[in-house]
Amino acid sequence: MEVESKEWILAQYVGEGVPTSEHLKLRTSNLKITKDVLPDDHVMLRLHWLSVDPYLRAKMSSQQDGLYLSQFHLNQAVTTFGVGEVIESKHSGLSFGEIVIHPFAPVAEYCIAPASFLRKIDPDSGVSVLDYISALGIPGFAAWVGIVVLGDPKPGENVFISAAAGGVGVFAGQLAKLKGCRVVGSVGSDVKVKFLKEEIGYDEAFNYNVETDYDAALSKYFPNGIDIYLDNVGGRMLEAVLNHVNSRARIPLCGMISQYNKVWTEREGVRNLLNMVGKEVRMEGFMLASYMNRFGEFLEEMIGYIKQRKIVSEHKIYHGIESFLESFGSLFTSSNVGKVIVQVNKDAKA
Amino acid sequence: MEVESKEWILAQYVGEGVPTSEHLKLRTSNLKITKDVLPDDHVMLRLHWLSVDPYLRAKMSSQQDGLYLSQFHLNQAVTTFGVGEVIESKHSGLSFGEIVIHPFAPVAEYCIAPASFLRKIDPDSGVSVLDYISALGIPGFAAWVGIVVLGDPKPGENVFISAAAGGVGVFAGQLAKLKGCRVVGSVGSDVKVKFLKEEIGYDEAFNYNVETDYDAALSKYFPNGIDIYLDNVGGRMLEAVLNHVNSRARIPLCGMISQYNKVWTEREGVRNLLNMVGKEVRMEGFMLASYMNRFGEFLEEMIGYIKQRKIVSEHKIYHGIESFLESFGSLFTSSNVGKVIVQVNKDAKA
Numbered sequence: 110m111e112v113e114s115k116e117w118i119l120a121q122y123v124g125e126g127v128p129t130s131e132h133l134k135l136r137t138s139n140l141k142i143t144k145d146v147l148p149d150d151h152v153m154l155r156l157h158w159l160s161v162d163p164y165l166r167a168k169m170s171s172q173q174d175g176l177y178l179s180q181f182h183l184n185q186a187v188t189t190f191g192v193g194e195v196i197e198s199k200h201s202g203l204s205f206g207e208i209v210i211h212p213f214a215p216v217a218e219y220c221i222a223p224a225s226f227l228r229k230i231d232p233d234s235g236v237s238v239l240d241y242i243s244a245l246g247i248p249g250f251a252a253w254v255g256i257v258v259l260g261d262p263k264p265g266e267n268v269f270i271s272a273a274a275g276g277v278g279v280f281a282g283q284l285a286k287l288k289g290c291r292v293v294g295s296v297g298s299d300v301k302v303k304f305l306k307e308e309i310g311y312d313e314a315f316n317y318n319v320e321t322d323y324d325a326a327l328s329k330y331f332p333n334g335i336d337i338y339l340d341n342v343g344g345r346m347l348e349a350v351l352n353h354v355n356s357r358a359r360i361p362l363c364g365m366i367s368q369y370n371k372v373w374t375e376r377e378g379v380r381n382l383l384n385m386v387g388k389e390v391r392m393e394g395f396m397l398a399s400y401m402n403r404f405g406e407f408l409e410e411m412i413g414y415i416k417q418r419k420i421v422s423e424h425k426i427y428h429g430i431e432s433f434l435e436s437f438g439s440l441f442t443s444s445n446v447g448k449v450i451v452q453v454n455k456d457a458k459a
Numbered sequence: 460m461e462v463e464s465k466e467w468i469l470a471q472y473v474g475e476g477v478p479t480s481e482h483l484k485l486r487t488s489n490l491k492i493t494k495d496v497l498p499d500d501h502v503m504l505r506l507h508w509l510s511v512d513p514y515l516r517a518k519m520s521s522q523q524d525g526l527y528l529s530q531f532h533l534n535q536a537v538t539t540f541g542v543g544e545v546i547e548s549k550h551s552g553l554s555f556g557e558i559v560i561h562p563f564a565p566v567a568e569y570c571i572a573p574a575s576f577l578r579k580i581d582p583d584s585g586v587s588v589l590d591y592i593s594a595l596g597i598p599g600f601a602a603w604v605g606i607v608v609l610g611d612p613k614p615g616e617n618v619f620i621s622a623a624a625g626g627v628g629v630f631a632g633q634l635a636k637l638k639g640c641r642v643v644g645s646v647g648s649d650v651k652v653k654f655l656k657e658e659i660g661y662d663e664a665f666n667y668n669v670e671t672d673y674d675a676a677l678s679k680y681f682p683n684g685i686d687i688y689l690d691n692v693g694g695r696m697l698e699a700v701l702n703h704v705n706s707r708a709r710i711p712l713c714g715m716i717s718q719y720n721k722v723w724t725e726r727e728g729v730r731n732l733l734n735m736v737g738k739e740v741r742m743e744g745f746m747l748a749s750y751m752n753r754f755g756e757f758l759e760e761m762i763g764y765i766k767q768r769k770i771v772s773e774h775k776i777y778h779g780i781e782s783f784l785e786s787f788g789s790l791f792t793s794s795n796v797g798k799v800i801v802q803v804n805k806d807a808k809a
Contacts, residue, residue: 167737175733343733365733378728383525383693383715385744387517392742394735
């Protein structure tokens, strides 16, 4: 059998700004679905779900931008964390119809993958497929490393999370609540404020497009100061936070979405780092690859919460492989609530 | 007996800039040298040596400036780390002629002090009185906390130190060398470059007034990147360092002398903090008060080095209590080599 498989390739590196159809192009190729084309210990996957994450922007950049990730290759498919179904197999451990996680899946409808990259999902585990992309995937793990490992939360502490309604923020807030903290988030719309407070359990949230004086907002929402700030945005919000930190505050740096689309010399400078001296603040950047030795511990804790219904997920689903460019651009416009996911196969089970 | 005692008082808080004679004024008062005026468990000291440190600037400020130290009181003597001689005593443990350290000594010729603040110096310890102010005082302890505790140096690592010929930098560089690191410093004059390389044992040093492209200088002196940066200056140099850090680099923030005399909104913003994410850099401010539980460990290690002649000290001595204002201003003009000290009593033994 031969199928048409569409995939998104990087046609041109991205300078400043959000990628457009000049940079990312949809390419169609014909693919033979047959065991003959597979190398040993490889499988053919029909992709079902793909994770759309801000860090991918760094891999499309024409210059080093602070994350130091390797660039995607030009004219090759961009890759991301995905879930697919085995449709052909040359590996004894993987059979037709099984559902697997592929951490470096091409943004495509079909792909060939080495079995060693893949992890089987147990359909009877009581955990949904989408949870594997969100709560148990990159955003959940990032939230766990940021809050639990580097944040080291103590009951009663005050936690602030930016981009709080995004993929990471939703889980970060819930983890901090589960550790007994008071949690406040900043977001870009009133809908998200309501969502965080009513659906996710944040104690407070504010819309930075309305409360534009960040300093005043933080004074209002943190009368007792900030003990942990999970920074997802950088720039002016980070600067404002440094005026409200308590002694020995921790600032895990998860990413800086407000800064990704600018060259570094054009980014917003943080002028009050001296506050870190007097308040003995620890600021620490992290990349998930360095914490893979704790992935098992993370999974155990999060699966426990999910089964006890202590963690809620929120997904913003874009439909069809064609929607990838739009879904990716949406990350930078503050238009989504929850984890952005592309549903590649419309019949896929969530 | 009655003596004239001169002391420096804070007449006016300092806004921007280096303090002048408008802010710090010399006051003369008459003091009775007699046991009668002493409360129980107090002594009268004739001060011999006073430590002149950049952090004192923060205590003279009209606004919070990032160190969050309590302000000096207006019209009262400013205080600093000092050494003096007991000339009257109402405490059984301290006798006439004994030499003591006073961590909060007024910048004065004489003072009354509670015995509980004071620590006796053993004149037969093989350690000079000046060492107690420098290597074993605030600059030595700051260097030790920064390099040994927070820097966590490993043999072969590349260490960068700014304000390297200053009180902290001289000891920080030597400690890093003793831990097996390669050490490079930045300073404000060619004399200091020569001093660091020839007297202190730095592997390299550069004059930031000559090599004004900090990025190029760091490329040249750190072909293998920076593992530890002990930041004493903040601003542009910190930003340049963030373009040269290795994975998992540590940046202990000791102070930011280039920034003290400006209000925070006028300080130089650091625009490339995103590099901390990709390189997983840890930046941490520290205040010595929080590490006092390790002061004994520090003393033991440093006294060992001093007795083995593995640590060299360099002092810039200003003479007479009158010189305090000039000596303090000199900290901010990059004009000194080594630890700045005021010799209050011209007959004091070093």
